[in-house]
Amino acid sequence: MHVRCPDRLPEAVYREVLELLAGLSPVVQALPPHCALVELKGALRYHGTEPAHLGELLRIRSVSRLGVDVRVGIGPTITVAATASARIDGPGGVLAIAPEQAADWLAPLPVEALHGIGPRHAAVLRDYGIHTIGLLAAVSPATVQRLLGKKAGRLAADRARGTDPRPVVPTSLPASAAVRHRFAHHALEGATVRAALLDLVVQLGPxxxxxxxxxxxxxLTLTFAGGTSWEKTRRLPEPSAHDEDLRIAAYRLMDAAGLQRARLTGMVLRAEDLVDGDRVAQQISLDGTRESRLVAEQVTDRIRDKFGPGSIGPAAVLPLRRAS
Structure with missing residues (x-):
């Protein structure tokens, strides 16, 4: 079972949805920020019912208890279930695909509908006349690998044929930490926005x-005047809690937003998929600049611990004044 919650669902509500799923099956894999996988083999025997009925039961509980309608795709593999949940029109619904119907159901769908096929790969396949999943399944795997690359082509060819041996791995929602900034007035200047972002970085790192x-x-989540918002996630090259690594990632996220004269009212910087710091490998570096930054980071942490979190931080941005 592949479950899709509404976009921009608050994390607290998403956790409650995961708890509902755990009431149906002990094998639940969180796929943040708003999806999840559920293994139904044991659950079907325990509840003594059909897969579609479990999907409807989940929807009833989710709507009645949380006010959240979910889209539920059920299939013999993760790919089929995730593809089914994406094909449901409207805010919620259940689409169950029986194992013997999976190939016939997938065949007429557009190639980009197959879970795991991104826009770039779909464009390449369409350029070569492969417009549907059925055509993709009919093409030899070697040809697909030449078009998409060895690994991506092999996965696409296998999944189009209904082959997906991936198991549902029980995982809980990874821990996260967030810091927020609210602008007193609508922020238009790039220097002001970046100064606020840097301030969030030096709050999040410590x-x-x-x-x-x-x-x-x-x-990074940006909130604009009028109530609209923009959000994007960036994976770090390796797990880190250092200010410099977080700053580079945060600035690249801000650059990806492509802001021109947008009126910002607030921003949230959230560290996702947290791991124990003792499990992060520390690479020995001969870069004197980086080593000096790490030493300075330790010193500033001690200052904040002694005098308070606001005792040291980025310099304030002052408006430029023209000479008269």
């Missing part, structure tokens, strides 16, 4: 280091 954790990913 928070992670105090908790003994490191982040595998960083998410």
């Amino acid at each position: 928070l992670l280091r105090r908790r003994g954790q490191a982040a595998r990913a960083l998410t």
